[in-house]
Amino acid sequence: MTEPALLEGLVLRIDAKVCHVEVNGQRRTVPLAGKLFEERSHEKRPLAVGDRVRFDATGQAIDALLPRTSMLHRRAASEGEERSQVVAANVTLVLAVASAAEPPFQPELVDGVLAGAIRQQIPAALVITKIDRDKKGQTRDWVELYRQLGYRVFATCAEKGSETHDEFAQLRDLLHQNRTVLCGLSGVGKSTLLNALVPGLQLRIGSLNHIRQGKHTTAHTELIAVPGGGHVLDTPGVRSFHQFQIGAQESQFVFPEIAALLPHCGYRNCLHRDEPSCAVLSGLENGTVHRSRYASYAAMLDHALRSERLHSKVDSADDGKRQGGKRRRPGS
Numbered sequence: 305m306t307e308p309a310l311l312e313g314l315v316l317r318i319d320a321k322v323c324h325v326e327v328n329g330q331r332r333t334v335p336l337a338g339k340l341f342e343e344r345s346h347e348k349r350p351l352a353v354g355d356r357v358r359f360d361a362t363g364q365a366i367d368a369l370l371p372r373t374s375m376l377h378r379r380a381a382s383e384g385e386e387r388s389q390v391v392a393a394n395v396t397l398v399l400a401v402a403s404a405a406e407p408p409f410q411p412e413l414v415d416g417v418l419a420g421a422i423r424q425q426i427p428a429a430l431v432i433t434k435i436d437r438d439k440k441g442q443t444r445d446w447v448e449l450y451r452q453l454g455y456r457v458f459a460t461c462a463e464k465g466s467e468t469h470d471e472f473a474q475l476r477d478l479l480h481q482n483r484t485v486l487c488g489l490s491g492v493g494k495s496t497l498l499n500a501l502v503p504g505l506q507l508r509i510g511s512l513n514h515i516r517q518g519k520h521t522t523a524h525t526e527l528i529a530v531p532g533g534g535h536v537l538d539t540p541g542v543r544s545f546h547q548f549q550i551g552a553q554e555s556q557f558v559f560p561e562i563a564a565l566l567p568h569c570g571y572r573n574c575l576h577r578d579e580p581s582c583a584v585l586s587g588l589e590n591g592t593v594h595r596s597r598y599a600s601y602a603a604m605l606d607h608a609l610r611s612e613r614l615h616s617k618v619d620s621a622d623d624g625k626r627q628g629g630k631r632r633r634p635g636s
């Protein structure tokens with residue numbers, strides 16, 4: 305039988321110039337067409353793991369990206385104009401992963417990942433790893449906070465003899481039902497967790513020394529088919545998760561408990577910083593808004609305001625040249 309002229313595939317992994325693509329259940333490496341780099345220069349890389357692509361079976365280069373149903377993306381750490389870095393496309397579940405200790409729990413990173421999921425309406429959950437290392441007993445408070453916010457939270461331990469089998473079983477079910485992306489700091493135990501969840505996987509685990517030196521054990525991201533159903537993406541780890549082109553007003557809406565208080569603020573455009581009769585600031589005082597969540601919001605808002613000021617300067621400086629078409633609107 306001859307191959308059809310146009311093939312469709314799922315991007316499993318991206319190297320410098322080739323993609324590993326699953327086509328009709330088979331893995332192939334296919335180069336990227338130059339035109340893709342030109343058309344998609346607003347993103348750090350033209351494609352992301354999880355993308356569906358089309359390519360010509362004779363030309364053999366990927367030259368079309370099929371529409372995404374979702375993407376977990378963040379602001380690429382680069383100078384100059386903001387670019388979007390897509391961590392994963394077409395995912396149905398985001399797992400924010402943070403360790404109870406070693407490294408310490410990082411609420412701003414967790415909140416960034418959860419916010420990224422909200423922006424794309426992707427269901428998300430929180431996994432707290434290494435609970436055996438929690439000497440200060442703070443895990444309970446984090447679990448309670450995020451459960452109150454409506455998230456499923458899994459407190460896990462992968463240490464031999466103290467494994468949290470119940471949590472693993474629940475997470476395994478989720479993996480089977482979804483295309484999942486794990487997102488968190490390097491060294492929190494993402495690969496260890498996946499090895500515990502997926503028999504036979506044997507991902508490489510980092511030593512703490514490596515991690516302290518800033519080395520990643522998982523060098524590339526690869527979408528893995530889970531035997532029995534589902535796909536999962538183990539990422540090399542992110543140090544921060546900042547939103548790509550988020551506006552000041554939009555920032556509050558990725559913190560649902562903050563947005564919920566807006567109708568009770570004295571000012572309609574309240575940004576909950578220092579405005580009088582602010583319901584969020586009152587909530588912060590009486591404990592209904594958690595300090596760490598507010599701190600994450602304030603950091604996000606700060607950046608949004610700075611970048612709005614910067615853009616309004618650029619816009620008035622070269623008025624007309626941009627015609628407002630180049631910059632994408634938040635949330636688009």
Ligand SMILES: Nc1nc2c(ncn2[C@@H]2O[C@H](COP(=O)(O)OP(=O)(O)O)[C@@H](O)[C@H]2O)c(=O)[nH]1
Pocket residue numbers: 433434435436437460461462463489490491492493494495496497508509510511512521522540541
């Ligand atoms: N004590 C303890 N150590 C863990 C646990 N999970 C992972 N680790 C250790 O944390 C280090 C980093 O793990 P790794 O899975 O490579 O982290 P990743 O960078 O997030 O993939 C390794 O030394 C693991 O053995 C856990 O539940 N308890």
Ligand SMILES: [Mg+2]
Pocket residue numbers: 494495496508509510521522538539540
């Ligand atoms: Mg890893």
Ligand SMILES: [Zn+2]
Pocket residue numbers: 566569570574575576577579581582583584585
């Ligand atoms: Zn307010």
